[in-house]
């Protein structure tokens with residue numbers, strides 16, 4: 001017997017929340033996750049944060065890209081001192097991250113919103129903005145990073161702290177998933193696309209634009225966005241509040257592999273071809 005928190009959500013998902021996900025390409029689900037999951041995941045996240053080698057420092061990456069490539073880093077000059085830390089695929093090594101991605105309510109929630117009988121785990125990501133992190137998250141679309149094609153692909157963003165526009169809330173371009181376009185992935189802290197990538201450039205978006213969808217969130221809330229929805233995030237202007245979040249990315253029925261040049265490859269991608277259906281695999285397991 002394991003001792004994970006419950007895999008049941010605190011409440012059901014409403015029809016209007018499903019409609020928002022379908023029409024806007026994003027939905028905020030307040031108070032849907034038992035807070036025990038946040039404590040459970042938070043303990044594992046602290047261990048990772050205490051290991052100086054475990055995460056990529058995107059603040060340093062931005063400095064390197066600026067000095068060596070001349071790229072413009074998207075940063076707010078009135079803040080400094082914090083780091084934007086990021087990592088992927090912690091579920092492969094860390095039992096708590098694996099439990100969160102596989103046995104928490106997240107797979108069920110992804111299934112409901114995507115209206116997909118099956119749900120496969122593609123990846124998880126840690127996204128931490130320490131107090132005083134000046135870097136914004138560049139506007140991007142997840143799909144361009146994924147070697148996948150299909151309608152049923154989503155990201156579940158789980159905050160581990162109260163998050164608002166002061167600390168770097170994520171903002172979403174309403175209904176951008178309906179454009180049916182794939183945009184080039186970028187370096188996350190600049191608008192420059194990753195080398196060797198193909199496709200459309202992400203349109204220029206002003207993060208202050210009032211028409212962007214933005215949510216204040218608390219631990220226990222989730223935001224779920226469609227993989228084709230364009231989104232970005234602000235700097236962390238707070239001097240004391242961290243913005244810790246974990247994203248888990250899922251795909252479902254009808255999704256096939258699509259190898260996209262220049263996008264980050266995982267080990268099993270060398271054994272799949274464009275057009276192969278996603279099926280249960282140790283590196284992309286069926287979780288619902």
Ligand SMILES: O=C(O)CCC(=O)C(=O)O
Pocket residue numbers: 125127137142155157170231232233245247
């Ligand atoms: O947390 C952030 O700053 C960005 C999150 C994001 O882009 C994602 O999880 O897809």
